[in-house]
Amino acid sequence: MTSPLSKTGMAACLIVLILCALTPLLQSDYLIDVVTEILIVALFALSLNIIIGYSGNVSFGHAAYFAIGGYVNAILLTTYGWPLLPSAVAGVFAATLTAAVVAYFCTRLTDIYFAMLTLAFSMLVWAILFKWRSLTNGDDGFTPVHVPAVIDDRTAFFYFTMIVIVISIAVLWVITHSAFGRSLVAVRENVGRAGFVGIHTRRMRWQAFVIAGFFAGVAGVLFGMYHRGMYVESAFWTQSAQVLIMTLLGGIYSFFGPLIGAAVLFMLERLTNEYTEYWPTVLGSILLIILLFQPDGLVGLGKRIKNKFGGGGSP
Amino acid sequence: MKRILAGAVALAAIGAGSAALAQDIKIGVLYPTSGGGAIYGGPAMVGHNLAVDEINAAGGINGRKLVTVARDSKLNPAAAASAAKEMVTKDGVDVLMGGLSSAVGLAISEVAKQEGVVYLATIPKTIQMTTSKLHPHVFRTSSNTDFEGDAMAQLIKKIGGKKVCDIQLDYAYGHDLSDGLKSALKRHAPDVEVVLDLRPKLRATDYNVFITQIMGAGCDVVTSGLWGSHFVDFAQQASPFGLFNNIKAYISGGEVASHEIAGKMGDDYPPNVISNTYELWYHAVSPNHKVFQEKISEKSGTKETAMWPVLSYTGVKFYAEAVMKSGGTKSDGIIKALEGMTIDTPVGPRTINADDHQANTGQFWGPMVDKDGFSYKVMDPVTYIPAEIK
């Protein structure tokens, strides 16, 4: 999982990148919208995996940092008329700061208690956003968001999002493939042993959480501007559950897994909604299948298929 | 030769097919058809489909048929916004309709503004939609919290209430209704005092804390916007305390006089309740209304129909009239046509105000009482309180 990108891997990344960049040329507003949304939710899922796949904890409250990033940016842009850069930075900073504070308390615990504490904190965030109506407009939603003219155009916003997301993913890649990233995996695999080897497990888990919060904030900032609105539902635990499922579906043991999971789940939901209202059943069934037969997600499935057809290669 | 012929026929068929499709008028509709909102979304679609079928059966609008593209709004504003955007960009809908909760309505409204497509809000009541968040592309054909509050104030004056306990859900609708009620009280009955303000949280299941406070506050009227299961739970929890027997009336917005609630509660429906609804299956204001009710009953498979169909039906009728009047589906033309338009609806004529894009949709109000021939409480007498703020 922390192996460097192979030649084919790099080629694949480059191709995807180029295809992505060419999207607006297809003259389809719908396609631009879809790719924009997928990029945002993919970063959200990737950020969560820093906590799950890379440090071995489950967070039920990741939506909080997403929402804070989005709301702070939206409010500064619209109510206070800040320019884009300071506003976005403030949004990400607020999300990161919150994550730092929450993680300080949560990392004292492990496993289910850790998870429940993250849930409690995120629901507190939700409650604040919900009740502070004068600032956030409560459950009516904070809309419209004043998006700066330079990115107010659909295509311009798309490229802006793409650049931000690609840079973010690159940074995450570097982090997870550094010594720090490898230590995190050690912590995930065996907390006790990692401690024996001299790794400050609690501090590392805190750092992982903060990094995850940072990038969730970035995703949130983009989300709010894309929708020209922020809604309290984005901080509710069901939002955290949704991104958790995306991460798991894609595969928590690989770097790109959550990205794939996010993209697949997103499109699947859109398509299913056109035909039936029973999306929960579809999603639940997918989850069951993944959990019972393929716990390392779509990436694991992909590897299995590759081994079957590609022949040879490492398992 | 055969192949060329076959090919030509195929091409002609495709050509004819796509020509027909290009002429269709596409209505993008967003009602919650899953989760907690499905209680409302299902019946709303019935009314919508009836209107579309009627118009198409009469030859469409200038020969063009109406086609519905439907999405589940799921009570989630971001999801509704994405769905609305998809319907405009991918499915090419000409107009957006529907919505249920305030946040969803505002989210769709924002998409309408961005994409330059008209949005007819047929259910959301939040006052912001036609005040602070008003823009040229949004119209509302349902009632709003100011009208609702005004009606409630008139009723308080009518029954001679003096001290009011106001219990509202702690979210936008509850706040808006409370504001609407209080400003209306200043207009209609300035000597009435609101002695208690209670705000249970949305999705609350335990109201005992509030019930006991009301009992001790000495009010003779309780006003409320608790709707749906909130009302059912509140009533069930308050009845043993005898709350409803100790007051002049429990005056409620939130349409708890609708048959959906009264029918299900049967004998458990409390006494002394005065509330509102958009429609009552057992009350028709005109022969036309009766015809409409029968059609809805046929489509729903039951005589005791819900109240939502009339709202979605009216929305489609307004739009159809606007297309007819403006000669096309271009948004600017639709906007001009809708402003100040009056049409006939099953429950009477309705007009959309040119300034705030709000239709003068009032509701039926009245006390819920036992009546011979019914195993549940019904509204008697039924009074239509018009939507005008004086």
Next chain:
Amino acid sequence: MLDLIREFSPGLAILLTNPQFAFIQLLNSISQGMNLFIIAAGLSLIFGVLKVINFAHGVFYMFGAYVVHTVFMDWGAPFWVGAIASALALGVIAAIIERTLFRQIYEAEHLMQLLLTFAIVLIMGDLAKVIWGTEQYSVSYPASLKGATDLGITFYPSYRLMLCVIGPLILIALYWFAERTRWGRMTKAATQDREMLAALGINVPLIYTSVFILGSALAGFGGALAAPFSSPVPGMDATLIVECFVIVIVGGLGSLWGTFVGALLYGLVFNFGSVIYPNGQDVFAYLLLLVVLLIRPWGLYGKPEAGGH
């Protein structure tokens, strides 16, 4: 002094000056807590023995509410028959789920287990919609418990008094089961060392199944008991499951007594908190969770290894 309090919190002022009101809030707290205890006890039991956090406990509760509506309101059977039917129905459902799905995940990581139960939530949620539709339902009080009882100091709804009585009864019954029966000893042994128990010839899988059935039956029964004042409606599981989690975590996972105390604490915090500071209703549960976990990281009566790998 009182005026100062009244400025800050009118509710607190009333509590201090009106003993009747305060007593009613106490009863509110206890009755609400007891209903939640019955449901949460099932969750705690399942975790204590099976080490599985059952997210689906909420939909089990919802099914219980719907079933009692069908049996009591639609079919006209007595209320208590309906409540027992809810318990039985959930027992059957639980047995099926345990045999087919849970068996596979006992050895898996907690994350996997949680998500499996979440998948069940999604599917059963839709199933409830298919079976019972999306209309608004209402369940009446049983005739014998309608109205209020005169307690001298005040009147109080009889149904809620019943809850105050039945909660402790179930606590005692569960305690008796756990401590005084062979089944109870075996489940305790299975918790500590299932291999040894299997080596001794005990059918461990059967024990697991029985625990899951009992825990889920409690959820169904709790749902039936709640139905008269918390009407069956889609999505009712979402609010409840969070309340349950808070209670069992606060009390300490796997501790029956902890769940009881946690539930009472929850009732008290919510009811008195709502009177003193109404704006905080949304957050009392989470604040309680936060405060307890920060002081006693494994809950009030929990054990440190209970949550670890």
